[in-house]
Amino acid sequence: MSTATLHGQMAAPGYASGPAHCYTFPDLLEDPGELPEDASTLAECGRLEAGLAEAEQILMQHYRDLYAAERDEEAEIFLALAALVQDRSFVRLAEGLITDTGITAEHAAIIAADHEADLLEELPDEQLRLRGGDMRELGRLVMRVLRGETNPWQGLTHPAIIVAPDLGPSELMSLPREHVLGIALAAGGIHSHVAILARSLGIPMLVGLGDTLLEHVQPDMPLALDGTTGQLLLNPSAAEQAAMHERNAQAVAREAALRNDIALPTVTSDGHVIRLMANVANAQEAQRAQEWGAAGVGLLRSELLCAEASFWPTEAQQLALYQAVSAALPDQPITIRTFDIGGDKRFDFMRYLNAPALTQPTRRNKKGKTVAPAPPAGPNLRISEANPALGWRGLRLALSHPELVLLPQLRAILRLGAGADVRILLPMVTNLAELQQARALLEQAQQELASANLPHARQVQLGIMIEVPAAALNSASLAPHADFFAIGTNDLTQYTLACDRNNSHVAALYQPFDPALLRLIEMACSSVHPYGRSVSLCGDLSSDPRATALLIGLGVDTLSCTPAALPHVRAAIRATNYQQARALARHALNAPSAQAVLALLAP
Ligand code: PEP
Numbered sequence: 001m002s003t004a005t006l007h008g009q010m011a012a013p014g015y016a017s018g019p020a021h022c023y024t025f026p027d028l029l030e031d032p033g034e035l036p037e038d039a040s041t042l043a044e045c046g047r048l049e050a051g052l053a054e055a056e057q058i059l060m061q062h063y064r065d066l067y068a069a070e071r072d073e074e075a076e077i078f079l080a081l082a083a084l085v086q087d088r089s090f091v092r093l094a095e096g097l098i099t100d101t102g103i104t105a106e107h108a109a110i111i112a113a114d115h116e117a118d119l120l121e122e123l124p125d126e127q128l129r130l131r132g133g134d135m136r137e138l139g140r141l142v143m144r145v146l147r148g149e150t151n152p153w154q155g156l157t158h159p160a161i162i163v164a165p166d167l168g169p170s171e172l173m174s175l176p177r178e179h180v181l182g183i184a185l186a187a188g189g190i191h192s193h194v195a196i197l198a199r200s201l202g203i204p205m206l207v208g209l210g211d212t213l214l215e216h217v218q219p220d221m222p223l224a225l226d227g228t229t230g231q232l233l234l235n236p237s238a239a240e241q242a243a244m245h246e247r248n249a250q251a252v253a254r255e256a257a258l259r260n261d262i263a264l265p266t267v268t269s270d271g272h273v274i275r276l277m278a279n280v281a282n283a284q285e286a287q288r289a290q291e292w293g294a295a296g297v298g299l300l301r302s303e304l305l306c307a308e309a310s311f312w313p314t315e316a317q318q319l320a321l322y323q324a325v326s327a328a329l330p331d332q333p334i335t336i337r338t339f340d341i342g343g344d345k346r347f348d349f350m351r352y353l354n355a356p357a358l359t360q361p362t363r364r365n366k367k368g369k370t371v372a373p374a375p376p377a378g379p380n381l382r383i384s385e386a387n388p389a390l391g392w393r394g395l396r397l398a399l400s401h402p403e404l405v406l407l408p409q410l411r412a413i414l415r416l417g418a419g420a421d422v423r424i425l426l427p428m429v430t431n432l433a434e435l436q437q438a439r440a441l442l443e444q445a446q447q448e449l450a451s452a453n454l455p456h457a458r459q460v461q462l463g464i465m466i467e468v469p470a471a472a473l474n475s476a477s478l479a480p481h482a483d484f485f486a487i488g489t490n491d492l493t494q495y496t497l498a499c500d501r502n503n504s505h506v507a508a509l510y511q512p513f514d515p516a517l518l519r520l521i522e523m524a525c526s527s528v529h530p531y532g533r534s535v536s537l538c539g540d541l542s543s544d545p546r547a548t549a550l551l552i553g554l555g556v557d558t559l560s561c562t563p564a565a566l567p568h569v570r571a572a573i574r575a576t577n578y579q580q581a582r583a584l585a586r587h588a589l590n591a592p593s594a595q596a597v598l599a600l601l602a603p
């Protein structure tokens with residue numbers, strides 16, 4: 001028996017067994033890094049600048065190597081990291097630390113990067129939070145460069161499982177591949193850049209194993225890492241290793257079988273057709289959706305597509321981004337959700353919404369096109385609201401500034417529609433008046449494009465998200481006015497159960513399988529079907545194959561899930577019997593709790 005088993009999250013699949021190689025971060029306490037009294041802080045700032053420039057060179061070299069190998073997605077990671085070197089608040093803070101506190105450039109880089117990372121990690125948006133890890137790695141990279149230690153893996157001389165507090169993309173890229181069996185991290189997330197790279201390099205990786213990992217694992221301790229269950233066994237027995245190996249071989253075979261099924265129709269065993277689409281946030285995900293046989297994009301989160309923008313994305317910039325997504329899935333419908341920003345979704349480009357900027361009139365350029373006002377100086381927008389989730393977000397925010405927010409976006413989508421099958425989806429709709437205002441703006445956008453002689457779609461379907469319980473309860477009166485419906489169970493769960501989706505203190509209450517949610521889903525489906533409207537479900541619940549039969553039984557017509565879930569949901573649809581799913585849904589609607597619903601579902 002192993003001496004201990006640790007549980008983490010699977011960031012990259014696979015199985016590995018071998019001795020541990022423990023990687024540690026520089027410990028600032030051991031060496032406070034004070035400059036000698038007579039040292040020049042100006043010269044030290046110069047060292048910092050040189051260190052930053054060299055770090056940028058290293059990152060750009062990784063970018064060029066990956067780009068040359070046609071691994072564009074991974075290459076982009078290093079481009080984004082290189083951009084962090086120019087991050088003004090990071091550089092200014094590091095320089096200020098040198099001049100004000102008299103510490104070395106190495107220490108200033110680490111402290112400033114950690115401070116910036118702390119700020120990023122406080123943000124509610126997961127994509128931005130995960131950039132905190134990249135920022136910390138930048139600090140370590142600059143420190144190593146300044147110390148002349150460009151190879152962090154000098155002690156790694158034989159094949160091993162890397163054990164570390166966390167890793168950054170450039171640390172991973174500089175690993176000697178022949179000596180890496182797997183990676184086990186105390187921190188990290190499955191959507192982090194380093195996880196994306198590990199998946200693409202085929203290195204099995206577990207993240208989130210906690211500090212116990214660092215406390216218990218000694219250098220050269222035998223380990224076995226199981227990518228299918230998220231387990232890390234310390235000192236495994238031969239029998240445990242054999243069992244783990246067998247489980248992984250089966251998982252690999254299952255994955256290969258699913259891959260063979262991508263062309264099979266998404267139809268239940270008794271002939272009920274379900275549309276299987278994908279939720280995507282960028283062209284790479286759209287590409288993956290295409291590879292896994294999605295029947296189009298059921299939800300393009302346009303705010304995530306533009307998340308990296310520092311200025312409000314113009315109509316032309318948006319069009320280019322939408323075209324890139326659409327090109328990945330030619331001839332398939334693309335459902336573009338208009339910006340769902342505000343509340344827990346804050347982005348840099350939202351600083352245009354700062355109050356002073358809004359008092360400036362929107363400008364028109366020489367061609368008469370509306371352009372965003374000049375960016376206000378100062379930090380990112382901090383909308384101060386007592387209850388952001390109940391406040392100024394989604395369609396509410398878009399309708400309050402149509403010239404800046406909604407009209408340019410609608411025009412960009414309509415222009416994409418000249419050559420692609422597009423549908424428009426409105427987030428956070430609460431009542432009919434909002435939908436009618438949005439439709440009037442859609443007509444205005446069409447007229448503006450017609451007057452400017454720009455090719456655009458004349459007929460585009462306009463649908464609404466059901467995320468607010470009122471929209472589900474009033475779905476019968478909304479049905480004649482919306483062309484289609486998409487249920488967002490992530491928000492519908494938080495609003496129905498009065499439970500913040502990002503607050504770990506109430507995580508136990510956040511139960512998408514709660515019968516209250518199921519009733520709202522059933523009500524929406526049965527209210528809008530008589531009007532010939534279809535209902536898709538695009539919250540995270542659609543990516544859980546346990547829920548597939550239940551959702552079909554409740555009346556959902558389309559499931560839109562993450563690209564990675566597509567093969568599993570396809571298999572679950574094909575394993576469902578529609579008549580039995582209807583009966584299952586009836587039982588679930590009458591169940592007393594989420595746990596009772598889960599007990600009804602196939603494992
Ligand atoms: C939802 O709320 O279920 C949804 C799909 O929207 P988001 O997760 O982007 O808020």
Ligand code: MG
Pocket residue numbers: 467488490491
């Ligand atoms: Mg939502």
